Amino acid sequence: MNEAQALAIKPTGNEFLDDVLEGLRAAPKSLPPKYFYDSVGSQYFDEICNLTDYYPYHTELELLPQVGHEIAQRFHARGLQNLEIVEFGAGSLRKVGILLRALRTVRHFTAIDISQEHLIEACRTLESQYRELTIHPCVHDFTKPLKLSPSDRTRVGFFPGSTIGNLDRDQARTFLRNAGKTLGSASYMIIGVDTQKPEPILHRAYNDGKGVTARFNKNMLVRINRELGGDFTLENFAHHAFYNSELGRIEMHLRSLKEQAVNIDGERFHFGRGESIHTENSYKYRPVDFTQLAKEAGWSTERLWLAPEDLFSISLLKY
Numbered sequence: 001m002n003e004a005q006a007l008a009i010k011p012t013g014n015e016f017l018d019d020v021l022e023g024l025r026a027a028p029k030s031l032p033p034k035y036f037y038d039s040v041g042s043q044y045f046d047e048i049c050n051l052t053d054y055y056p057y058h059t060e061l062e063l064l065p066q067v068g069h070e071i072a073q074r075f076h077a078r079g080l081q082n083l084e085i086v087e088f089g090a091g092s093l094r095k096v097g098i099l100l101r102a103l104r105t106v107r108h109f110t111a112i113d114i115s116q117e118h119l120i121e122a123c124r125t126l127e128s129q130y131r132e133l134t135i136h137p138c139v140h141d142f143t144k145p146l147k148l149s150p151s152d153r154t155r156v157g158f159f160p161g162s163t164i165g166n167l168d169r170d171q172a173r174t175f176l177r178n179a180g181k182t183l184g185s186a187s188y189m190i191i192g193v194d195t196q197k198p199e200p201i202l203h204r205a206y207n208d209g210k211g212v213t214a215r216f217n218k219n220m221l222v223r224i225n226r227e228l229g230g231d232f233t234l235e236n237f238a239h240h241a242f243y244n245s246e247l248g249r250i251e252m253h254l255r256s257l258k259e260q261a262v263n264i265d266g267e268r269f270h271f272g273r274g275e276s277i278h279t280e281n282s283y284k285y286r287p288v289d290f291t292q293l294a295k296e297a298g299w300s301t302e303r304l305w306l307a308p309e310d311l312f313s314i315s316l317l318k319y
């Protein structure tokens, strides 16, 4: 692994400040969810994944060995050998090991993530476990197009955890189209997508009893205070997450508990009592709808696996 390489592609300028100011000037106010993931936020997210209430993580993890095994058989039958896995929004890399154990012919792994320290650390851990694997860390916002160096390997995208749910349908289509270009013709994509299901299960997953999701949500404000010199008073905002059944998505907000003003970079933002900052969407798809969306982006669905009680789906797409 090459740390200098990862550093070299780190985004420059103060995009964070620009995005925060733009989001808070708008009505309704919003902040992009990618800013949850500084190193503290990435740790909170790992904590969320350890909660039983947060079913997407463990449900997908339990489904993956079977998926990996069946994909390995398919690839073997097609004589595909020279494989590279490219993970988008790699996070803690706790899932890719399952694929690496199933797909024995993978020698290269490219991990794309926005959180640099977290990525480097996760790559180090993986490196110590898979000695024959060449790891390419890449600090990048996966919603933006990316060009990988040319290679004769068959690239297999990996996008687990229903991270695609953060994007609205248009953005998701654009992401998939870009990913196809990044990975090249005859590439594959293994993608985990959360399903629509009864509201109480969804609600609990984003309103856990331990308050970890609330801390994760509020960390956005902590980060604005620390990195941009903002003066948010954390106690004056409350975590608010609910299922918007019309749009098929969980929405996370930070709701102002009183009328107040907040200063960031010399600019003053007013909040009415009950006014909220929309921090995240998490879209849930019916399998037929996701298959259709992927098709519109140039991907055909080779197979779709469902977890017990249809709690989560994993698709194998071909470009």
Ligand code: AVJ
Residues within 6 Å of the ligand: 048, 056, 161, 162, 163, 164, 165, 166, 205, 206, 213, 280, 281, 282
């Ligand atoms: C990482 C975007 C898939 O939407 O479920 C978890 C993030 N937010 N709890 C999700 C999240 C609140 C998660 N994704």
